[in-house]
Amino acid sequence: MRYVNSSNVKGRPVSQVNAQRGLSSRQETVPPAGRRQLSDMRIVQLFILPTIILLILMNIFPLIYSLFLSFTNYSVISSDPPVWVGLENYTHILSDPDFWHNFATTGTYALLSVSLQTIVGFALAMLLRSKFTGSGIITTLVLVPMMLSPIVVAVFWRLIFNPSFGILNPILGFTDINTSPEWLGDPALALWAIVIVDVWQWSPFVMLLCLAGLSAIPEYLYEAAAIDRASAWFQFRRITLPQVMPLLLIAVLFRTIEAFKQFDLVQGLTFGGPGDATETVSVELYRLAFQGQFETGLSSALAYIVLVVIIAISNLYIRALNRLREG
Template sequence: MTAFPADSTGRQGQRQISDRAIKWIFITPTLILLILLNIFPLFYSLYLSFTDFSAITKDPPVWVGFANFGKLLNDPQMWKYFATTGRFAFLSVGLQTLIGFGMALILREKFNGSGIVTTLILIPMMLSPVVVGLFWKLIYNPSFGIFNYLLGYTSPVGAPDWLATGNLALWAVVITDVWMWSPFVMLLCLSGLNAIPDYLYEAAAIDRASSWFQFRRITLPQVMPLLLIAVLFRTIEAFKSFDLVMGMTGGGPGDATELVAVNLYRMAFQGQWRTGQASALAYIVLIVIIAISNVYIRNLNKIREG
């Protein structure tokens, strides 16, 4: 029905830019950004971690071998920061898992307005961590914060100052982190729970399984892959935690909430400008995270294969 010449000009029009060229036009900007902002810094910082470079001096980097790594790993203070980070990650991810999974179990039952409730619950994780840190600082404020009031303290006298008390500050940060990120765990668990077909529960009811037995033998194993992914993501994030803590405590009081990432920031940018050493620390954190992730992923695969 189409005239032959018109058809061929149409094809010529397409040939002016080939599919291949279009692909490259779309990919190139992203590729350039990725190389400049991710890949180059990744390798440059690896190089810097073996030098004594400082970003505010004009001196060129001098190769010092493993001196930065040796210094960091022999520093007891650094081990303490890692311990604090580990404790923070354990408490925070643990509570997020429990609360997130619990909320998912509740929201899995459809009730009037469950859609709206789910959306509302998701709001905290959409906020900026710095903003969250700032307003939780106000919530924890010993003189006018609502947190102590909700705990039953009617007067600031004798009420705990969460962010200024050594053994409470880490808990304060954990509570805030749990408030912010439990919804994330809930979201993944909820999609996992919704994917479990009803007939499995029908079969289990016929098989005379109690609710607890059904939960243990059907719900938990079925939701486990997604739950583990949520835990993996949260663990990685917890080890990198910086903005929330920086906004709330800045690592204080003393070094009670000095997480590795906070210390890293201080080392790299605040007064010290020890770029080489900070790069080495960043690589240590990276190796720790990769190691932990591997443990999780191995478990995840084990669960998937059974």
């Protein structure tokens, strides 16, 4: 505590101290007409304070706490206090093929769903790019899925995937129940089923960003290309694609982060099954921490590994965002 205090005072940049002094001296010499006035510095502190307190309370403290727990063998349901076990949890996780399987599943899932979303979303954007009567309504309708609660989406897709009374199989032309695919029950198909739902829900997101990119392309570029008799493919490759790329990159990174976090859809569609075919890291983490043995220490270690991966991807994302803001 004392350390924090002293660092606050000593660590403050000189310019800021000066600024504060400058403000207070100005207040003394030019008092505002009969009103009690807060200095700007004070306002900044007051305005930011609630946010900072809440972040420390709900984010930083829990993260530090779970870092500590990740080095212990603590379990929520046992009455024993946490015992320090060093790096044991981490070595256990990194040497257990089951966990690697979870990571592989998550990676496969992220790769499949993000690349499909990019393709579908971009195609949708190209389709809705030029205005026509009712294009506004159509665009909004296409965007509806991404605003829905993933767990509710998962539930009604479970009804659609159902092999006996779902509508997906009849639509796809499978009418015989005995030979039609069992989307959620077949280990080979279950991950694809989740990918399909995720693509359905989030392609509109990619579309939205691509549309923004497309609408920002100045028309004269195409006119110039048309005068030079550039082919449609050339125009697409040399004008459309490079101009949309920054926004597309943002969309891809954002979706990658979300795909690594995927929990709701899996939980709603398959609960990680059949077997462990769709057990993503988040689902495994949930099971480890809140079901069965409640292995709090071990799950905290896994959580920290996930955290490092996510932070790495978010850094890329934030850098891309920053470049976009500056450029």
